[in-house]
Amino acid sequence: DAKTTQPTSMDCAEGRAANLPCNHSTISGNEYVYWYRQIHSQGPQYIIHGLKNNETNEMASLIITEDRKSSTLILPHATLRDTAVYYCIVRYNQAGTALIFGKGTTLSVSS
Amino acid sequence: NAGVTQTPKFRVLKTGQSMTLLCAQDMNHEYMYWYRQDPGMGLRLIHYSVGEGTTAKGEVPDGYNVSRLKKQNFLLGLESAAPSQTSVYFCASNPQGRGNTEAFFGQGTRLTVV
Numbered sequence: 001d002a003k004t005t006q007p008t009s010m011d012c013a014e015g016r017a018a019n020l021p022c023n024h025s026t027i028s029g030n031e032y033v034y035w036y037r038q039i040h041s042q043g044p045q046y047i048i049h050g051l052k053n054n055e056t057n058e059m060a061s062l063i064i065t066e067d068r069k070s071s072t073l074i075l076p077h078a079t080l081r082d083t084a085v086y087y088c089i090v091r092y093n094q095a096g097t098a099l100i101f102g103k104g105t106t107l108s109v110s111s
Numbered sequence: 112n113a114g115v116t117q118t119p120k121f122r123v124l125k126t127g128q129s130m131t132l133l134c135a136q137d138m139n140h141e142y143m144y145w146y147r148q149d150p151g152m153g154l155r156l157i158h159y160s161v162g163e164g165t166t167a168k169g170e171v172p173d174g175y176n177v178s179r180l181k182k183q184n185f186l187l188g189l190e191s192a193a194p195s196q197t198s199v200y201f202c203a204s205n206p207q208g209r210g211n212t213e214a215f216f217g218q219g220t221r222l223t224v225v
Binding site: 041042043044045046049087095096098099100101102103104 | 115141142144146148151152153154155156159161169170199201203205207213214215216217218219
């Protein structure tokens with residue numbers, strides 16, 4: 001699986017958009033970009049994933065650059081409950097492929 | 112619908128003791144995974160299974176064994192626990208499909224080896 005690079009930590013004011021970047025410059029055409037988060041050492045929670053196109057769901061938006069070498073996770077209106085570690089993972093499009101985690105970005109949302 | 116359930120949630124072992132962690136999923140998923148997470152670190156893959164009766168090694172398999180006798184259960188065994196195995200263990204499952212499906216995680220087992 002391709003490696004990802006994320007900032008160690010970020011801060012965001014409550015109610016503002018949180019934009020979390022991820023660099024995956026060695027991504028191949030068969031690899032998806034996944035985002036998970038982990039709150040207070042609970043089990044990781046799925047947020048969103050995409051291949052080429054931008055994606056949006058009820059939790060977040062995922063913006064993937066045209067060359068697919070980087071992406072941004074957007075939490076449109078961050079709340080205190082969004083304080084967590086966010087993991088950007090590149091995953092090969094093959095049945096059963098495991099998620100390989102890096103250290104992620106610690107997002108701190110403050111009032 | 113319970114999702115992914117891990118048993119036990121907490122355990123303290125003495126060095127050299129053995130134990131088995133149980134992961135159960137009720138979603139009929141083909142794929143199951145065991146991870147460990149040490150303080151300040153991301154999750155590291157220990158072993159995984161792509162179907163009943165199959166297992167494979169992940170990033171950090173040494174000191175652990177696994178079995179998948181039933182599709183819904185994935186067991187992680189420590190034959191002779193060591194303090195270095197003090198960690199939080201997470202189980203995950205994935206439905207059948209290519210690498211574009213969501214994985215579901217349990218809430219973790221916090222293991223301390225003294």
